[in-house]
Amino acid sequence: MSAAPNRRPFDAGRAAYLALNALLLAFLLLPIAIVLVFALNPTPYISFPPVGVSLRWFEKFFGSAEFMNALWLSLWVATVVLVLSIVIGAACALALARGNLPGRAVLTAFFMSPLMVPAILTGLALFQAYLLSGIGRPVWGLIAAHTLVAVPYVIRTTLAVLHNFDRRIEEAAAVLGASPTRVFFEVTLPLIRPGVFAGGVFAFIVSFDQFPVSLFLVVPKGETLPVVLFNYMKFDLDGAIAAASMVSILLALSVVLVLERLIGLKAYVKL
Amino acid sequence: MGTNKGVAMISRRKALRAGAGLAALATVGAPSILHAQTKTLKITTWGGKWGEVMKATVLPAFEKEFKCTVSADQAFPFLPKLQVSPKNDPIYDVLHTNSNEQWNAVVEGLVVNKITAKEVPNIADVYPYAVSEKIVGVTIFTSAIGLGYRTDKGLAKPTSWKDLADPKLAGARGGYLIPVNSLGQAHLMMLGKVYGKGLTDLDAAYKALEALKPIKLVDFTGQMEKMLLSAEVSMGVIHDSGVYRYEGANMQPVDFASPSEGVLALEQVLNVTPGSKVKELAFAYIDYMLRPDVQKLLAEAVWYSPANKKVKLDAKYDAKLLTTPEKVATLIQPDWKWYNARREDIDARVTKILKG
Amino acid sequence: MTSAARPSPIAWLIAPAGLLFVLFFVLPFAVMTAMSFYSGNPVTNPNAFLTTRHYERFIFDTAGIFHEALWSTLRIGLITTVVSLLIGYPLAHWMARMQSRLGHALVLMAVIAPMLTGIVVRTFAWMTILQDKGVINTTLMQWGLIEKPLPLMYNEFGTIVALVHIYVPFMVLTLTGVIGRIDERLEQAARSLGAGRLRAFVEVTLPLSLPGILAGSLLVFALSISAYVTPSLMGGTDVLTLPMLIAQQVGTSFNPNFAGALGVILLLVSLAIVVAYNRILARLAGGQGMA
Numbered sequence: 001m002s003a004a005p006n007r008r009p010f011d012a013g014r015a016a017y018l019a020l021n022a023l024l025l026a027f028l029l030l031p032i033a034i035v036l037v038f039a040l041n042p043t044p045y046i047s048f049p050p051v052g053v054s055l056r057w058f059e060k061f062f063g064s065a066e067f068m069n070a071l072w073l074s075l076w077v078a079t080v081v082l083v084l085s086i087v088i089g090a091a092c093a094l095a096l097a098r099g100n101l102p103g104r105a106v107l108t109a110f111f112m113s114p115l116m117v118p119a120i121l122t123g124l125a126l127f128q129a130y131l132l133s134g135i136g137r138p139v140w141g142l143i144a145a146h147t148l149v150a151v152p153y154v155i156r157t158t159l160a161v162l163h164n165f166d167r168r169i170e171e172a173a174a175v176l177g178a179s180p181t182r183v184f185f186e187v188t189l190p191l192i193r194p195g196v197f198a199g200g201v202f203a204f205i206v207s208f209d210q211f212p213v214s215l216f217l218v219v220p221k222g223e224t225l226p227v228v229l230f231n232y233m234k235f236d237l238d239g240a241i242a243a244a245s246m247v248s249i250l251l252a253l254s255v256v257l258v259l260e261r262l263i264g265l266k267a268y269v270k271l
Numbered sequence: 272m273g274t275n276k277g278v279a280m281i282s283r284r285k286a287l288r289a290g291a292g293l294a295a296l297a298t299v300g301a302p303s304i305l306h307a308q309t310k311t312l313k314i315t316t317w318g319g320k321w322g323e324v325m326k327a328t329v330l331p332a333f334e335k336e337f338k339c340t341v342s343a344d345q346a347f348p349f350l351p352k353l354q355v356s357p358k359n360d361p362i363y364d365v366l367h368t369n370s371n372e373q374w375n376a377v378v379e380g381l382v383v384n385k386i387t388a389k390e391v392p393n394i395a396d397v398y399p400y401a402v403s404e405k406i407v408g409v410t411i412f413t414s415a416i417g418l419g420y421r422t423d424k425g426l427a428k429p430t431s432w433k434d435l436a437d438p439k440l441a442g443a444r445g446g447y448l449i450p451v452n453s454l455g456q457a458h459l460m461m462l463g464k465v466y467g468k469g470l471t472d473l474d475a476a477y478k479a480l481e482a483l484k485p486i487k488l489v490d491f492t493g494q495m496e497k498m499l500l501s502a503e504v505s506m507g508v509i510h511d512s513g514v515y516r517y518e519g520a521n522m523q524p525v526d527f528a529s530p531s532e533g534v535l536a537l538e539q540v541l542n543v544t545p546g547s548k549v550k551e552l553a554f555a556y557i558d559y560m561l562r563p564d565v566q567k568l569l570a571e572a573v574w575y576s577p578a579n580k581k582v583k584l585d586a587k588y589d590a591k592l593l594t595t596p597e598k599v600a601t602l603i604q605p606d607w608k609w610y611n612a613r614r615e616d617i618d619a620r621v622t623k624i625l626k627g
Numbered sequence: 628m629t630s631a632a633r634p635s636p637i638a639w640l641i642a643p644a645g646l647l648f649v650l651f652f653v654l655p656f657a658v659m660t661a662m663s664f665y666s667g668n669p670v671t672n673p674n675a676f677l678t679t680r681h682y683e684r685f686i687f688d689t690a691g692i693f694h695e696a697l698w699s700t701l702r703i704g705l706i707t708t709v710v711s712l713l714i715g716y717p718l719a720h721w722m723a724r725m726q727s728r729l730g731h732a733l734v735l736m737a738v739i740a741p742m743l744t745g746i747v748v749r750t751f752a753w754m755t756i757l758q759d760k761g762v763i764n765t766t767l768m769q770w771g772l773i774e775k776p777l778p779l780m781y782n783e784f785g786t787i788v789a790l791v792h793i794y795v796p797f798m799v800l801t802l803t804g805v806i807g808r809i810d811e812r813l814e815q816a817a818r819s820l821g822a823g824r825l826r827a828f829v830e831v832t833l834p835l836s837l838p839g840i841l842a843g844s845l846l847v848f849a850l851s852i853s854a855y856v857t858p859s860l861m862g863g864t865d866v867l868t869l870p871m872l873i874a875q876q877v878g879t880s881f882n883p884n885f886a887g888a889l890g891v892i893l894l895l896v897s898l899a900i901v902v903a904y905n906r907i908l909a910r911l912a913g914g915q916g917m918a
Contacts, residue, residue: 013824021721024714025734028741028795031752034762035744038752066326092644099638105905109898111644114652115849116897118870120877121659121890122652128355128662129655131362132670148651151644153797153846160842161804194804201800205742211856212874216352220313220342226745228318231345233747234491235319245748252743253736260732348878355883358671375881379672442759448863451879487781488863497751503760614880619690622867 032249038242057239058247066228067244074225075251077139078208081146082259085203088147089154090196094188096155097162108159115152119212122149127216142217142224146207153206154199161195201256208252309340310549312556314365316343320516324572333559339552353381353544364547365556370406370538371453374607377407382542390554393561393579398599400536401578405604408542411560412575415534415593415602416454419499419509422524426505429528432465435483435506442485445498445507449625450618451490457535458508459621460605465532470605473617481624488625499525510537515574515591527591529601536602539575663887681888692867693889697896700868703783704852707790711847712840714791715798719839720832722799723806742796750860753789754780781863789861790851797850798843805839806832845904852897869893 042054061067095101096108114122126145127137135141169191173183211226218227225248229241316325322345330341344352349363350372356362358380366373366382376382386402386409388394394402394409401410418429424443429435435444447455459480460470467475487504489495496513498504500523511534514527541560543553559565566577570584576593577584584594593599610617662668663682667675685693718738725731744752756762757779764776779785809832817827855870862871869889876886 017717017721021717024718024795025737027714028792029737030756031749031792032740032744034752034755035748038748038755088643088647091640095638095641095644098635099641100634101638101641102634105902105909107641108905109901111648112845112849112901113894113898115846116853116901117656117890117894118853118855118873120855120870120874121886122655124351124355124877124883124886125655125659126651127352129651129658131355131357132658144647144651148647151647155644156842156846157801157804160801160839161808163805163838163842165808166810191808194807198800198804201739202797205739209743209745211746215346215348218346220344223346227346229745230747231318231322231347233319234347234493235317235321241745241748245743245745248745249740249743253740256736256739257732260735350881351877351883354668354671354881356671379667379881448859450875451859490859494754494860497754498758501755501758501760503758615690618875618880619692622692626865626867 035242035245038239039246041239043239057243060240061243061247064240067225067240069221070223070225070228071244071247071251073222074208074248075255077143077146077224078204079255080143081150081207082200082204084143084147085150085154086196086200089151089199089203090158090192092151093155093158093162093192093195097159097165108155111155112152114149119149119210120215123213123216126213130217137217137219139222142214145213145217146210149210149213150203150206153202154196157199157202158192158195161192165191197259200259204255204259205252208248309338310552311340311342312365312549312552313342313344313363314556315347315349315363315367316345317347317367318345319573321569321573324569328568329560329565333556336559337552337555339549341556350376350381354379357546359546360548361544361546363544364549364553366408366542366544368540369453370410370536370540370604371456371607371611373407373540373542374611376542378608378611381544382408383545386543386554386557391558391561393558396581397561397578398580398596400538400599400602400604403604405606406538406540408540409557409561410538410540410578411557411566412539412570412577413593413602414510414512414537414575415529416457416508416510416537417527417529417534418506419495419514419525419527420506421499421502422526424502424505428526429506430531432461432530432532434530435508436479440506442487443505444483444486445495445504445509446483446486446488447492447495447508448488448490449621450614452492454492454508454510454535454537455488456610456617457537457605459617460610461532461535461603464603470603471609473613477620477624480621484625486625499523511591512574533601533603536604538604659883659887660891662884663891665884667884681885682892684885685889685892693872696867696869696872697892699783699866700852700870700893701896703787703790703858703866703868704848707787707794707851708844708848710787710791711794711798712844715795715802715843716836716840718795719799719802719806723803724811738796738799741792746856747860749793750789750857753785753792753861757785757788780861782865783862786858786862786866789857790854793854793857794847794850798847801843801846802836802839805842806836809835841904841907845901849897849901852893 037050039057040053041050042056043051096104101107130141170183170187173187209226214224214227218224229244233241316322334341352362377384384407418435420426420429449455449459459476462479463472463476464470466479492513495507495509499507511527514525541557547553561579563579563582566579566582567584570577571588664677665675666678669675688694722734759776767773814827814831817831853870855874858866858868859871873886873889876882
């Protein structure tokens with residue numbers, strides 16, 4: 001590989017670069033460190049500096065059937081939403097980028113619009129629509145609502161990768177004799193993987209952490225974790241919510257890692 | 272002849288199949304028929320400690336005694352959902368909210384106007400405030416809105432609402448975002464009474480509000496509790512339950528004071544929806560929530576003052592909560608109907624005053 | 628004439644998304660828009676009548692707070708977007724260029740973790756950091772750098788800090804895909820032609836990552852102008868945005884018709900901005916001859 005000739009005098013610039021990034025990472029992680037402190041702090045209200053270390057909030061969280069049911073529901077809803085949004089969103093992005101559709105700018109804006117509407121309105125509008133049409137509040141209604149809010153992310157990130165796409169790779173494959181279908185499945189799709197991956201991560205997180213839309217569409221005993229946490233918090237302000245938060249982070253990160261293995265960054269192969 | 276036999280055979284097969292189908296339906300349908308006989312009562316409830324006690328003890332006992340299922344919605348806010356659901360099949364049978372929201376609800380015909388001892392016998396035993404003309408529905412508990420303060424900041428225990436305006440407290444006092452919080456709204460009205468001609472003297476209230484700046488404003492009482500506990504503010508408007516519930520180990524030096532001009536009532540009110548299909552069960556539930564043993568359990572779990580006169584709380588709760596006619600007499604109930612009618616203007620005005 | 632004019636068969640891939648949106652977005656919001664022209668809920672309330680008063684209330688703004696709310700919303704959105712970009716780009720660049728698989732995964736997790744903390748918990752964490760008795764102020768005062776606590780919370784500053792914190796991960800993840808696709812050899816070629824590292828970056832990598840920048844900015848802008856939970860909890864009364872107003876109207880003023888009108892207004896304004904954005908994006912991407 002062609003070695004960059006000036007690797008030795010790297011240090012000042014590279015050090016500054018790394019230091020900057022470390023600082024920015026610290027900004028991102030500081031609140032999480034605080035949440036961890038809350039989660040381990042035994043006092044029954046949130047305080048700083050911490051008094052000690054205790055696992056009682058984690059015990060309370062895991063011991064509560066309500067929290068556990070909510071966690072489970074949030075996890076599997078988010079997984080279903082993830083799959084649905086990736087498929088629907090990537091397809092839509094491809095259509096927008098390659099399909100020569102009329103009014104592309106407007107269509108793209110249209111598909112982004114759920115992001116610009118305060119989620120509480122989306123929740124209310126859907127709730128109203130569901131009640132008026134007699135659907136009620138089934139789980140698939142919740143899943144559909146989450147998918148609606150998640151799909152724009154997948155579309156956006158996939159479009160971003162598609163815009164920067166070097167089509168000559170596809171043309172090369174076609175010249176070498178591959179049929180359009182084969183080009184699509186064996187060249188195009190793998191190369192848009194980073195965009196789909198990023199979108200998929202968003203989709204999962206957006207669904208898992210979704211609050212205002214879920215607020216209207218969950219039913220008693222079928223509430224997602226953010227709803228349960230918020231209502232717990234309005235009334236009781238102890239470390240259980242911090243413990244819930246830490247557990248959510250760890251769980252969701254594991255999902256993201258799995259995603260990364262499956263569809264993620266293997267596509268960073270330089271051709 | 273052959274065809275007839277064929278037809279007969281077919282129809283027998285059909286009959287057998289149909290019979291089998293019916294039998295299957297019967298076995299599948301039977302539980303649902305049984306289920307149809309078990310009524311479902313749809314209620315609303317708070318989360319947190321209250322929700323825990325309800326789900327663990329109060330509701331299961333009710334379900335057992337009245338042979339029904341209770342479906343309890345915890346996802347606040349409740350009124351917008353009730354607004355959208357059809358009147359003849361409302362999404363709730365019993366609505367549990369604070370008094371101001373009940374008034375919003377009754378104006379739109381979402382809840383009934385008055386409940387009497389005829390429907391809910393235990394009403395005969397409640398304090399007058401629970402069914403006063405300032406209430407739609409029935410109050411089952413109340414808290415007192417007063418001043419919470421830190422005891423380690425060299426402050427004397429506040430004796431008046433005016434103590435919040437003490438210049439020493441500039442930037443160290445707490446209030447609420449009035450458009451979204453009923454304690455903030457009640458406080459505004461109190462300012463009218465304390466500095467002006469009464470609870471409806473908005474001009475005096477606005478002036479007094481201006482004088483309270485700089486003041487830290489929060490969205491809900493949990494945040495106020497946190498501000499007091501972390502000494503971010505030295506004094507704030509809060510209800511007694513929000514201070515007393517932290518008593519015990521690791522307690523911070525925060526105490527509650529009932530100003531001499533009176534404390535405002537923060538009532539927990541139950542009401543029934545007119546379109547409810549299980550009205551009798553709904554009234555039975557309200558009656559149940561007024562029973563002395565149920566009242567005692569919940570009151571001591573979350574430090575609410577019970578509405579039933581006959582409740583006997585343990586000594587430490589009895590000392591601090593409003594459990595005698597004299598203590599109850601200090602409660603001031605705002606006129607929510609009057610306030611709600613003016614809300615838009617008040618919200619806009621207050622936002623202008625407190626901005627920046 | 629040429630294929631540029633007619634939609635290719637790939638265009639059909641838009642169907643599932645289209646169906647989802649028509650059923651779950653267009654229809655419910657059509658209902659909500661209709662409701663915004665009524666005084667009450669016509670389905671449950673026979674006395675509800677048609678009116679434009681909700682829109683008039685916003686347009687004439689006799690209360691003096693609605694127009695201000697719209698400007699606040701757009702201003703906070705813009706600042707949040709710019710700051711998120713400034714913070715997100717270096718992180719995205721670092722992540723995209725990282726060789727180590729493990730390092731990449733770790734940074735990825737660190738970037739994503741903020742998105743997972745949950746709305747309210749994260750706000751309380753910020754309260755602990757930013758408030759008068761919070762970590763920053765107590766530390767600064769201990770070191771004697773300041774006398775009185777800095778007002779970092781219950782104002783626009785605190786709101787923007789919290790919003791940026793939520794949205795930087797979105798920016799990073801959008802950018803990292805695009806930057807990762809930029810062939811490093813292009814930069815190396817520039818360097819071997821004599822350009823310094825910085826110049827190679829500015830003249831090669833940065834322009835090529837423009838689609839990602841615009842996509843990420845659009846995403847963060849759209850999100851931050853619809854946020855209401857965070858501004859409510861972090862802003863005190865200093866901050867009043869349109870989404871906060873909408874949430875208030877739904878949740879505590881119980882006026883969903885007015886909320887719907889405000890939502891329509893917000894959506895129209897945002898759509899106008901987004902369409903303009905997309906036109907720029909299309910022109911830039913087309914101008915590079917790559918897409």
